[in-house]
Amino acid sequence: MKKSLILLLLLLVFHSCGTETLPKPKSYLTLQYPNSTYVKQNFNCPYSFEVSSQAIVEPKDNCWLKIEYPHLKATVHITYRSVDNNLNQILSEVEKLTFEHTVKADVINAIPYENLEKRVFGKLYSIQGDVATNIQFRVTDSVKNVLAGALYFYTKPNYDSIVPAIKYIEKDIIHLVETIEWK
Structure with missing residues (x-):
């Protein structure tokens, strides 16, 4: 019995040495999102803008x-505030909400936006890290209106996993800001 067991083991060893073992190549996740087309949204509000046709506006x-x-599995929440000699107070509140993420954020980048012709002035905040909202923005005409928005995902924050989706929606948010018109 010992001889047959040794013979079987030797046979397996010599048989397994016949082919060269190669490591598997690294695999990469490929995410493909549809190209965005935009639809103008008119609300019974003092503003209008274009939104991606992939989104549902409520x-x-x-x-x-x-x-x-x-x-x-994401939502952009937009709040509107009318200005009554309190523009600085409103903008401070919006900025305070953004910078509450500094505890968990790795980086907070502020990207200014200005369109003098349409009287649209704003900032887009890109927040990197495992935070509740990775994109926030505020837009104003500096006289009567302020819009603020924040992007939320229906999942526990894991920045590395959701970066492609963040970048996809960020492009739509930038388009939204660029197409805002005050009434």
Whole structure:
């Protein structure tokens, strides 16, 4: 019995040495998102803008909006505030909400936006790290209106996993800001 066991082991060893073992190549995740087309949204509010046709827009009270991306499990919440000699106070509140993420954020980048012709002035905040909202923005005409928005995903924050979706929606948010028109 010992001889047959040794013979079997030797046979397996010599048989397994016949082919060269090669490591498997690294695999990479490929995510493909549809090309964005945009639709102008007119609300019974003092603003209008274009939104991706991939999104579902749900108006709320006080000219607030919910822009949902069901295939990405994400929502952009937009709040509207009218200005009554309190522009600095409103902008400070919005900025305070953004910088509350500094505890968990790795980096917070602020990208200014200005369109003098349309009187649209704003900032887009890109927040890197495992935070609740990775993109926030604010836009104003500096006289009567302020819009603020924040992107949320329906999942526990894991920045490395959701970066492609963040970048896809960020492009749509930039387009939204660039197409804002005040009434």
